[in-house]
Amino acid sequence: MHILCLPVLAAAHRLLNWAVSIQSGGNRVSQKNLFLFKPLAFRTQVLLLVGTLVVATLLVQGAYLNHRQGQIITEQMGLRAMMVAQTVALMPELIQAFDTPDPARVIQPLAEQVRIATGARYVVVGNQEGIRYAHPLPERLGLPMVGGDNERALLGGEAYFSQAEGSLGEAIRGKAPVVNAQGEIIGLVSVGFMLEKVDVDIDNYLALSWGLIGLMLLLGLCGAWWLAHHFKKVILGLEPHEIARLVMEKDAILHSIHEGIVAVNQEGHITLLNQAARRLLDLPDESSTLGRPVQELVPNSKMREVLSSGERQFNQEMWIGEHPVVVNRVPIVHEGKIEGAVATFRSRQEILELSLALKTVNKDMDALRVQAHEFSNKLYTISGLLQLNKPQQALSLIRQETDREQARLATVLEHIADPLVGGILLGKMAYAEQKGVRLELVEDSALHTRLSGRGQDVLISVLGNLLNNAVDAALQGGQHQSRIRLFFTDLGEQLLFEVEDNGPGVDPALMAHIFQDGFSTKPGRHRGIGLALVRQLCLENGGDISLEDGDLGGACFIVTLAKTRMALNEDKAP
Template identity: 60%
Template structure:
């Protein structure tokens, strides 16, 4: 579904701005890094180059002024020049002296004048005897100071060094002015600055090259992904971690928690405000064994442990990068849910077997009746029908009379049929009774408890030394609790197995998916205010007694 096209001018402008932002947002990460780093480096180099070249120009100008002043002081101190002021024609001595100094020092001019600003020397001989130009001689002639000034004379604007000429008595008798033309100074500054700007340009080029390499390296490090793709993956990862049904804990190489999802918080009974990130794993989950995984780098699968008050199945894996262990992660699955699921599958399998057994039993009986009818032995066929009907009616009458819950009645009817198919005599004690129906939870609990105890008893009776195999069931809701008692004439439970018979995974049977039934009975009994115990049976085998709270029955207050 496409977005509606803009219809007004303001909508069109807003749409264009949004598109422009989106285009820039999805621009190549490599180009963004290269431009950002390159432009930042170029800006810094240009700013630094501008400042340095400005300072260099100042230093060159200052040095030229100091040089002009030093030359002027040297000329003013020459004895020949001082003695020439007493001659009738000072210019004849001073002019050749000043020109020699000018050529040797590279100055543009060396002008010597008297106290009236009349020139005794000048690069242009015709200007000797004329007044000096610039108007900046007062401090030297009147105050006796030596200084550097910038003024415009007959030859142009120049940087001048000026100093007074004194006789032996210390009186001021003239002035020396040495000048370097400003355009010459600017040429020197430009020559020096050109090298500096060239270096800046070279560094900018190298900076862009380095920025390009850096962008390539970063692109490789982030697996060629763009920033918005990384952000989307991070959000997707967070959503997945928080939505999955397994608890997840991850630690870094120092053993500090770096990741925890909501299911893990629920296992630990911690609210969302409790800060876990950065906490040492040994303080939060002392038995996590993640520190052992960090040390040995070995993977561990389907290990059982307790996380808080939850029995869980845990997988642990190290996080390895380029051969180094950077951390470890553990995933937790609730063992109770696994047991419940296994029990549900087992119950479904039992129901299928029961239906198959019933179909097989009734098929045999129908074949028998059919054979008797074909042999014209109608009386015997009718007797068999009446016998089967009476037996079924007796069972149904007992269950309808003594068991007020229809779901439990159906369960017991199915177990009677299954036991008969297996060749086991299943007896329900005539004193058994359930005077009130069960709650929905009570129905599930009673089906699991009674079903598992009867299945185990039938198996034990079939593999016992006594013949025929017998199982007896007694249940009652008289008193304050529900009581279920199942006994058999099997071999019983060995003394060394008594302590472990109700543990998860323990079983004396062979094959997979064993050791669940009795552990589930024990857990259900504890959860519903009761317990399960093992005693010796009067039939010669084992007797299991399960006690449950009467809250599993409906309408308790009326009892």
């Protein structure tokens, strides 16, 4: 039966492949023949495939089972005929009649009684030579039996059934030998059921079977339609090529965004994570993490809480290893049921750096506005002197401003070799001057180490934060002259920076909290970022930051950085 189904399955598979190839390769079909090869919808493909398999399977199985049932009915009719023949052959009256002068007179009535009682078409009894002693038609008594299949009973003494054409037509016939008391074969009995009647009986039996098969075909086609409709609903009405495109787009988007993304199923097992998440979690590849519980990779994850409560969590702070991150967690809900959850996270340091950079830009903009205002005043003064025909005084004012800027530039160039660090220091000098704060460089300060790109970024961030805080502190000191003193050196294995001001200093009670993220002595929002970031940068680059009482009466911040992490690798230098 299964062998008969294989060609049908192969044909159905070829049909589906043809439909998919038409759908996916439709753009290769010429416009002239496009109407001949319209893409098949996914619902139609499923309906065709499942419907074809159901119809073919039921038809093949039905044909085989009905054919087998017909064989069984035929065989049962033959066994029935053989058993009737054996019963008649064992009748004592019939055996004794063979010894009488006219056996037909006794045997014919007996045979007719059995024929009528069993519903057989005929019961024929013959002697050893095949001469009839009983027949449904009396006029054929004494004539030889026809069919040519009596040898097995007369010669071998075997009881059997066969299909052959006799004097009344084609029939299923049971044969049995007649044996006397001495064990000798003295004749045979032939009982026949006409094949036409057998076929009618078979048709009556098979009519119900084919009716049930037709009902199953109808149910199978309805099931195929429902299955196609259900599949279409499950995949949100999309076609296979649309699903493939969406999957590729999703992968491209997930692996291109900067935020880490982790998705879990109902059991809390990881089903998806992008490259940013693998990089932040320090994972080798995606295959080794999919299917694992999220608690194994992120022990302090709160994804279980989201799965159980269904509540969204936004802007939650947590640590992943040694990295502070900001996390958003949302459940995946389908038809009111939580199917999983998704967490997105980004390094908090990047957010702090971005916030600090934005704050620095705003301060630089204010400083530029002040500089533009001051220079416009000086330009107006020079213009007025020229209008008053006082060129010497105008030149003297220009030389005064030039000498001051040149002196400041020469001081920076003398002490600092790196141009970017020198640039940030010049900018902070101008900023402090505009605020009315005097920024002094200690005479023996020196920074001759060639810095790497990473080292330049770290120093710009560290010096920018510390000098900004020192300017604010110096202005709060209430001194006649607000001052900041900066010392730096690269002697030894570390870079050392000291930033000192004459402000009010730091309350000893707050010393333990001054470097904590979010803590600040200044009022307002978005404070407490600079010193926490400076400390983190110092720790990441083999150094530290400390706070002491300064000689000027205010705070003195001391920063150390490992020279090996800050300096430019000479082998890679251009």
